[in-house]
Amino acid sequence: MSTPTVGVLALQGDVREHFAALDAAGAEARAVRRPEELAAVDGLIIPGGESTTISKLAIAFGLMEPLRERVRAGMPAYGSCAGMIMLADKILDPRSGQETVGGIDMIVRRNAFGRQNESFEAPLAVTGVEGGPVEGVFIRAPWVESTGARVETLAVYDGHPVAVRQDGLLSTSFHPELTGDHRVHALFVEMVRSALG
Template sequence: MKKRVGVLALQGAFREHRQVLEQLGCDVVEVRKTCDLDGIQGLIIPGGESTTIGKLLIVDEMGEKIKELGAKDMPIFGTCAGMILLSKTIVDSEQYSLGLMDTIVERNAFGRQVESFETDLQVPALGVNPLRAVFIRAPYLREVAPNVGILAEYNGKIVFARQGNLLASAFHPELTSDHRVHQYFINMIDEH
């Protein structure tokens, strides 16, 4: 049976996530209103502008509904801005966050847009072949609680992590042809 996966479609790179999920056989729901969260088995919060997405999550209490679903063990995957929004603490910021992951995140940790880059990451959870990762104004996890598993680091900075049903990446897996990160997330949905 097809997985029904939501992609938060308020702002940011949601179309690319949708395309990857569809290629992997999922039924994709573009989440624009709180009622769009009904009946999904997992949710991706895409990259974009975390401050803007955070403000939009307050409307219609969508953020509260996402927090409820996360607390009920629904898998949620945040990429870039999504990683920021999942974290309990955002360094030097009072912006809205879902606060679901026991992490401290630093925004724009690798520099501005012009300093965006691609690199190969070793991600043992995805196999022996390196993962091509695209970093665009990327954050990183400055600190993680003991219950958070570190999946990958870049130059000593945590860029990919999992806490139970929650997954967060500083990079954009939707921008490469390697779909192992999305498949990993789909496998998390199978587990739950």
């Protein structure tokens, strides 16, 4: 079985936890901060953090356009929490100057589940992930307000999609990297292997 190289966008957010999860899921993890580092990976994770900050730093580091180009060209990408916002084609309530990479035909509402002190955990049935529910850790999490026809909803919480997939793009409102359960990362690593043929 091949070992794909998966980058973690290392501008801000919980990068280290994704490294551990990717390692457990059978991928080689690399930090991505520059366009040349992005060019060297087979897939990319955009971690949780602060979506406005990640957006501004991606622009400042000259990464926003290369990210959009790679996603358009079919590079698999997985966004958790803030990463979900970054992969959305549209944000319902963007902050001033906030841009996204796009790629998933969805509208996302930022901080939809409330503030930091309203964080919670909930078991979720996730399509494509076997072995029982995934523990979803929601921290100032977004939800998906609406999706286009090509978007598959993989998990729902409180009536809102919280995990979706479109072709080689995957996103979750929650943080699987914080639980020690690496099945969502394993699903993504399989998506990267599949894209490599």
